[in-house]
Structure formats: structure tokens, C-alpha cells
Amino acid sequence: MIRDPDGAVAAAPESVPDEGSVERAFRERPSIGIRARLVLVFLSFVFFAAAVIIGSWILLARLEDRLRFLEAVDRYTMEIQQTRRFEKNFFLHNANLQDLRDHLAEARRLLVAAEPDANKVLTAVELHRMRTHLDGYESVIARLANGESGRSDPAGRAAIEAELRDHGSQMVAVALELAEKERASVNTALSLFKRLPVAFLAFLLAFSVIVANVLARQMVGPLGRLMETTQRIARGDFTPLTPSRWYRDEFSNLALALNTMMRELAHRQDVLVQSHKLSAIGTLTSGVAHELNNPMNNITLTAEMLKEDYATLSDEQRLEMVNDLVVQVGRAQKIVRNLLDFARESEITTERLDLAGVLRDATSLAANQIRLSGAKIVVDVAENLPAIHGDRQTLSQVFVNLLLNALDAVGKGGQVTIAAGAAREPASVQVVVSDDGCGIPAHVLPKIFDPFFSTKSRGKGTGLGLSVSLGIVRQHGGDIRVESTPGRGSTFTVVLPAAMVPSLNDAGNPPATPSPPSPPCPRA
Amino acid sequence: MNDRLQVLVLDDEPIVGKRLQPALAKVGCDVEVFDAPRPALERVAAKRFNVVVTDIRMDDVDGIEVLEKVLEQWPETKVIMITGYATVELAREAMAKGAFDFIAKPFKPQELRDVIAKAAEALGFAAISRAVEGVTS
Numbered sequence: 001m002i003r004d005p006d007g008a009v010a011a012a013p014e015s016v017p018d019e020g021s022v023e024r025a026f027r028e029r030p031s032i033g034i035r036a037r038l039v040l041v042f043l044s045f046v047f048f049a050a051a052v053i054i055g056s057w058i059l060l061a062r063l064e065d066r067l068r069f070l071e072a073v074d075r076y077t078m079e080i081q082q083t084r085r086f087e088k089n090f091f092l093h094n095a096n097l098q099d100l101r102d103h104l105a106e107a108r109r110l111l112v113a114a115e116p117d118a119n120k121v122l123t124a125v126e127l128h129r130m131r132t133h134l135d136g137y138e139s140v141i142a143r144l145a146n147g148e149s150g151r152s153d154p155a156g157r158a159a160i161e162a163e164l165r166d167h168g169s170q171m172v173a174v175a176l177e178l179a180e181k182e183r184a185s186v187n188t189a190l191s192l193f194k195r196l197p198v199a200f201l202a203f204l205l206a207f208s209v210i211v212a213n214v215l216a217r218q219m220v221g222p223l224g225r226l227m228e229t230t231q232r233i234a235r236g237d238f239t240p241l242t243p244s245r246w247y248r249d250e251f252s253n254l255a256l257a258l259n260t261m262m263r264e265l266a267h268r269q270d271v272l273v274q275s276h277k278l279s280a281i282g283t284l285t286s287g288v289a290h291e292l293n294n295p296m297n298n299i300t301l302t303a304e305m306l307k308e309d310y311a312t313l314s315d316e317q318r319l320e321m322v323n324d325l326v327v328q329v330g331r332a333q334k335i336v337r338n339l340l341d342f343a344r345e346s347e348i349t350t351e352r353l354d355l356a357g358v359l360r361d362a363t364s365l366a367a368n369q370i371r372l373s374g375a376k377i378v379v380d381v382a383e384n385l386p387a388i389h390g391d392r393q394t395l396s397q398v399f400v401n402l403l404l405n406a407l408d409a410v411g412k413g414g415q416v417t418i419a420a421g422a423a424r425e426p427a428s429v430q431v432v433v434s435d436d437g438c439g440i441p442a443h444v445l446p447k448i449f450d451p452f453f454s455t456k457s458r459g460k461g462t463g464l465g466l467s468v469s470l471g472i473v474r475q476h477g478g479d480i481r482v483e484s485t486p487g488r489g490s491t492f493t494v495v496l497p498a499a500m501v502p503s504l505n506d507a508g509n510p511p512a513t514p515s516p517p518s519p520p521c522p523r524a
Numbered sequence: 525m526n527d528r529l530q531v532l533v534l535d536d537e538p539i540v541g542k543r544l545q546p547a548l549a550k551v552g553c554d555v556e557v558f559d560a561p562r563p564a565l566e567r568v569a570a571k572r573f574n575v576v577v578t579d580i581r582m583d584d585v586d587g588i589e590v591l592e593k594v595l596e597q598w599p600e601t602k603v604i605m606i607t608g609y610a611t612v613e614l615a616r617e618a619m620a621k622g623a624f625d626f627i628a629k630p631f632k633p634q635e636l637r638d639v640i641a642k643a644a645e646a647l648g649f650a651a652i653s654r655a656v657e658g659v660t661s
Contacts, residue, residue: 290581293629293630294629296629296630297630298537298539300630300631300632301539301540301630301632302539302543304632304634305547308547308633309546324539
């Protein structure tokens, strides 16, 4: 099989990836499906969302504690302030001490209740200071209640009042400070809480962009590659796809399916080539049968006359007749062998070919059709024509087909020119088969390479010739161009890549040959 | 009138003429052999032949043209066409155009002699028929 568009494959068969090993290479890779990747991405989104929700729930719960504590602190401050108001009343108006003690007790209760929370907000020193002042205040009040320092003793009273004021103001200061601190901390938490959704949104955005990019690259890359492959297939190149990534996914399965399809296509192509060859053989056989008649007739006449006049002929005459027999048998043999060589079903083998030889084969195969058509054939092969790489049989099939088509197009007295020379494309050779026949109408021209398209009457043409020829030439990395003017004739140009320096090829190193030229018609 | 049948054999395979010359001479024919149509036509213009044996498929001028030219000048002349496998259509066309008969390649000398004998009979050359029968026996 010619699988490589470079046409240099047969020289280095090991460079062709064989289907089994390609398939194994695909199967050996770890499977990471597109579905798994999508599930992973969505799971990670869900995970992040859950983390954010749990985080904010925790933060909210803590904020709630803080607010409750703040409330407690406010109430504590209020109780202390009440206490101090009663303290003032007590000193100024000698009001009763009971209300003061009630408020003080309430403050104490609040402090004890808030203590677990306070531990989290206040340092031990501050808490200790608070407690010390409250204790001090309480003990002074207790002393006052017990009437230790009588109301009559102004000096003692002043001392108590000063001590009480000192503790009281300290208590208020500490409580206010505590409230202030707590309020600030709650505000900080709140502003953090306000920023959190924005940060989460930004993170989500960045994460989505990255994930989308990565996923897109993972999808678009293989898609592009598969698209290139389909174009490659359209050009007739059936080289199997090889794994390009370290993992396996749905695209790998698609690539495997494409490989199978290409194998099938190559097989179909071979079958088409064979069936077209059979129909070409059919055409050639009638010509060959006619061509055989001449030597056969010569042999019959000579043998009959030899038998009839054996007695009367001289030795020289007999010898001359026997020699004629030998020569004519050789001629018949050659005619048959040409056709048999062409008909023989053989594996496609790529070898270094002299294009002139291939053209000689083709014209001699069609010799009798040429003779029957009454057309003139001009073969012009440029000197120093570079050799090509290819399969002798299938290429001669291409030229026989183009030649037979040209003969059909020209009538008696027409002319078919076969010119081989360097092509416009670099490192390529071309064979131009032109005729001065009826030409191809413009609306038919784009269809002539379609399989089973034929302008010949039913039963005369299979419609495979040009389609198969194009397939064969493309397998060789070449192309067929056509130009035609109705009434003036058609020109088919077969472009084939030239073989590179022989030493390189012989060493099994295929040289870099230019990629096949893009097909001229968009349909192809 | 000369009682030897005047025969022209035209075939672009030289061996055909080379072998037919003695084969036909034997049965009382004067045979002139050509392997190209143009000299043969020139000769026809100069001499009246009783029978012209011509191949249909030739490179330069085909047998149909030879037939037409001969009959144009010598309507009496019997023209026998030699056809190949792929030229049966042409042979039919030749018959329509007035050929006496056709014979398909490959043929034995005797087959041609039989056809020529028929032509000779039609032309009134009784000696040829007897000679042809003599060869077979």
C-alpha cells in the first residue's frame, strides 16, 4: 500500500505506522473521558460554592455571637452608669443605697454571663482590671451599707467618695473601651463580609476563564486535527492517525474510527482500481486479439505453405520459412506478455521508475487501439527527466486510461500528444496528455473525476477511469489537472513528485518531498 | 484473353504476400504483391487485375478506399477483403460497397484459393477452379 503522500514510503517501510501498533498505542493510554473532565470541573465549582457557603455561615454565626456580646457589654455599661447615677444621688441627696446595689448586682451578673465571650475579645489584663474595679466598688459599697464610716464623719466620707468615684470611673472607662473595641471588631468583620462575595466572584470568574480555556483547547485541538485529517483523506492520503496526547478520550475513539474508515477506503480504492483495470483489460483485449491476428496469420500461411511445398522447397527456402515462424511467434508472445503484465494482479510495489518506460508500456498496450482509431500519436519525453517513485502497473493504468480517453475523443486523423517534462511545481515531473478532439463541456468538467460519472453510452464506459486514475496519482502524492475547450480538445496534466537523490532513498531515508499540490477544483 | 488470372495482393504484412505469391501462382494466377497501398493503387491505375485481395486495416490508406478506387476504374474486378477480428463492421461496409467476399485473419492459403476460385468462376476462368481442386486432392 502506498500510504504516505510523500511517495517515499516503500523505500522506508518502517516509517509507515502499521494499523495494529497504532491501535495499541491508542489503547495503552490512560482513559480520561470528556465526560469525566466535565464532571470534575462541575464538581470543583460545587465544592467552591459549598466552601464559600459554609465559610460565610461560620462567619455569620461568629458575628451573631459578637453582636450578642456587644449587646451584653452595652447593657453592662448601662448598669454601671445607672449605678453611678444612684451613687451621685446617694452622695448629693442621701438617697437610699438599695437601688444602687440592685444595679451593681445586675452588672455583676452580666459580667459573669459575658465572661466566656469576653475571654475571646479581651486580654486577661483588661479582664482582670475590670473585675478588680468592680470588686473594689462592691466592697466600698458594702462598707457604706454597713455604715462603717458614719455619715457624720465628713473626712471618711470624702475618702470613700473618692475611692468610689475612682473605681466607678475606671469601670465606666473600661466598659466603654470594651464596647468601642467590640464595635470596631464587629465593623471589621462586617466589611470583610461585604468584600467576601466580590472576592468570590472575582475568583470564580478567573477560575471559569482558565477552565473554559483549558477545556476549549482540549476540544478544539483534536477537532482541528480531525478536520485536517478529513481534508487529507479527501486528497487520497490514508496514513493512519497516531496518538498525539498522553491520555485517551472520546476523540481517541473518533481517531480510531477514522483509521478504520481510512483502512476501508484504501481497500475500496484498491477494489475500484482493480475493477477499472479489468474494464481497461477488456478494452485492450479486443485490440490485442486483433493485433494477434497478424502474427497468427503469418504463422498459419507460412506453416501451411511449408507443409504443402515441403518436397519442392530448397533448404534455404525452408530455413527462411522456419525463421519467419520463429520471429512471428516471438511477436505474438510479446503482444500477449504486455497485456498479461498489465493484467497480473500484484501487490502495489513502489520502485524507482523511469517515466519514459512507463509511457512506452502504456502506448504499446494501446498500440492497436491507436491503430484502429486512425489517430496520430506523438510522444515527446524531455531529456534528463528525473525518475519518479511509484508502482509501474498502476501508473501505466493511469496513462493507458488517459490515452484511451483521448483516442475516444479524437476521431480518425486526430492527434494525441503525450509530453513528459518538468512540472511548474518544484521537484515534480508532469505528463501532459492532450488531444485535439471534441473537448469537454464546461458544465461536465467539474464532474469528470467523480466515480461512475461517464459521458459514454451505457455499457461502453464504467465511469471509473478518471476517478481511479486520480486516486492512483494522489496515492503517489501527485495530482491531475484538466483543461478543456469544447471543440478544440482537452489537456490532462499528471503531476508527480520527482524521486530525490538515489543514495538517500536507497539508504531507506525518505527525503523531505514537497507536500502534494492542492487540488485545482474545489470539489475534490 | 490471357487464361491466367491476374491477381494483386495488398497487405502491409510482407509475409502475407511472400507466402501467397507461390500459393496462388501454383493454381494458375499471375500474382503481384504489394505491402503498401499507394504503389498498389498506382499499379491498379496502370493495369487491369481480375482479382484484388486487400487488407482492410492499413496505416496509410484503408482497404475500403482501395476497394472504391479499384471498382471506380475496373467495375468488373472482384475485390476480396482480408479482415481482422475487430474490423467485422468494416467488412460489412465493404460488402455493401461492392466487395466480392471477405476472409478473416488468420486464414489458410487454401481458404483464400477457394474464394479466388469462386471469383474466377464468376469471371469465367474455369481452369482456376480445377487447379484449386487439384491442390486439395
